[in-house]
Amino acid sequence: MAEILLENTLSGRKEPFVPLHDKEVRMYTCGPTVYDSAHIGNFRTFVFQDVLRRFLLLRGYKMLHVMNLTDVDDRIIQNAAAAGINIADYTATHIKTFLEDMDALNIERPEHLIRATEHIEDMVALIERLAAKTITYTSEGSIYYRIAKFPGYGKLSKIDLAGIQPGARVELDRYEKNDARDFALWKAPKPGEHFWQTRIGPGRPGWHIECSAMAMKYLGETIDIHTGGVDLAFPHHENEIAQSEAATGKPFARFWLHAEHLIVEGEKMSKSLGNFFTLRDLFAKGYKPSTIRFLLASVPYRRQFNFTFDSLQQAASSVERLRNFVYRLQNEKFPEGNTPAMAARIQQAEDDFHHGLEDDLNTAQALAAVFDLVRDINTAIDLKNFRAGDAPRALIAMTIFDAIFAVLLDDDAEKLRALGLAAPEAAQIADAEIESLVAERQAARKRRNFKAADGIRAQLDERGIILEDTKDGGVRWKRK
DSSP, X not given: OOOOEEEETTTTEEEEXXXXXXXXXXXXXXXXXXXXXXXXXXXXXXXXXXXXXXXXXXXXXXXEEEEEEBOOSHHHHHHHHHHTSOHHHHHHHHHHHHHHHHHXXXXXXXXXXXXXXXXXXXXXXXXXXXXXXXXXXXXXXXXXXXXXXXXXXXXXXXXXXXXXXTTOOOEETTEEOSOTTOEEEEEOOXXXXXXXXXXXXXXXXXXXXHHHHHHHHHHOSSEEEEEEEGGGIIIIXXXXXXXXXXXXXXXXXXXXXXXXOEEETTEEOOGGGTOOOBHXXXXXXXXXXXXXXXXXXXXXXXXXXXXXXXXHHHHHHHHHHHHHXXXXXXXXXXXXXXXXXXXXXXXXXXXXXXXXXXXXOOHHHHHHHHHHHHHHHHHHHHTTOOOGGGHHHHHXXXXXXXXXXXXXXXXXXXXXXXXXXXXXXXXXXXXXXXXXXXXXXXXXXXXXXXXHHHHHHHHHHHTTEEEEEOTTSOEEXXXX
C-alpha cells in the first residue's frame, strides 16, 4: 500500500507519516473540559480523531493513545461552587455523559483516558524543571512562563507576536503577570476556591501545563501525533510546545493535526442564536447515533463543516442505503459461480478507499469509492450479472469500510434506550429515510424480488411506518 500523508500544521504541508517506534503510534488527543456536555462541534473533532485511530489500526499499527479529561479549570470551580458541591462530584456527571456519548457514536476508547486532577504531581514536577532553567517567575503566588525565554514561540500557529507588547501589565485568568505574552503555569487560590497544597505552593494548574505533563508521562518526551480542534492551535498547543520543548530540549510532537470549525446552517454555533446542539439534543429530535457519526465523518477534517438538518436527513438515507446493500448481499439468492471482472471491481474500490484515507484522511473520497461500488454491484445484481461467489468478497469490502466509519451495525435504538433517550419508534426515522426505503422497495418489486420488498416492508413496520400499495402500482405510507 501507499504511504500515509498527513497535513502537519507545524510544517504547513502534507508529510509521509512513519512513527518513531517501529509499528507503534504514540498519539495524544485533547479531550473535553468537563464543565458541561460536549456539543456537536466538539464531536466533529472527536470523530475525526477516531477515524484517524481506526485507519492507523487498519494499516497494522499498534496504538498507544492518550486522551485527557480537563476536570479542573475556572469554569468548573465556579460552577461547582455555585452548585454547592465539590469539583469531583460536579465533573463526574459530565464525564459520565461524555463517555456515554462516545459509546453512542462508536468512538473507540483510547488506551489511556486520563484526568488532570489525578496528575497534579506530574505538573508540579514539570513546573520545577522549567523553574530550574529560569523560564518561570512568580507573581502574587502564581507561577508564569516567560515567553521571551523561548525563541521558537509561534512556530505552530504562525502567530505574529508584534501586536502583543512586552512589558504590558495585564490581567489574564484574573492573575497579574509581567508580560502580555506570558501565561500561567500555576495559579494561586482565590478565597473560597479549591486548591492543592504542593511544594511549589498552594494553587491549581494552568490549563496548558496539564497536557504537556500528561502527554510526556504516558508517551515520552517526543510523541508522534497531537490532535485537536483548530481553535486549540493558539494559544493552547503553542503553549504546550513552549513548555515541553523548553523542559526537554527535544521536539514535543512530530505531527500536529487540527480539525476545522463546525458551523450550523452557515452560522457560528451559539446558544443565543438557538443553533447550539449537544448529541442529546439531536437524539431527542429523532436522529440516530449512526446518522450523526456518518455526517460528522463525511467531511474531511481540514475543511470547515457546515452542519444542516438537510444533510442529517441525507446522512440517514446514506446509512440506510449501505445497510440495505449489505442485507441484499447476505440474503438474496444469486446464480452460482463468480466473475473475475467483479472481483477486480471490488479490489479497485478497496484501493480507492485506501487512497482516499491515505491522502490526509480524505473521507469524502473514501466514501465516494464505497458508494460507487454499491451502485455498480446493485446494477450488476439487477442485470443478473452478479454471482454467489462474488458476495463474500463484496462483504469483506464493506467490513473494511465499516472498520473506519462504524455505521453498519443497526443498534441505534438499543443505544438510545441505554441512554434513556429512546423516542417513539415512529419518531426515530426521518421522512427522507422513509422515502428512500420506499423507493428501494419499489425497485425490488419491479425486478420481482419480492423477498427483498417484503423485508423492507417488515423493517418499516417495525419502525412504526405502514405502507399501503395503490391500484396504480404506487405506494402510500403513514406513521402508526
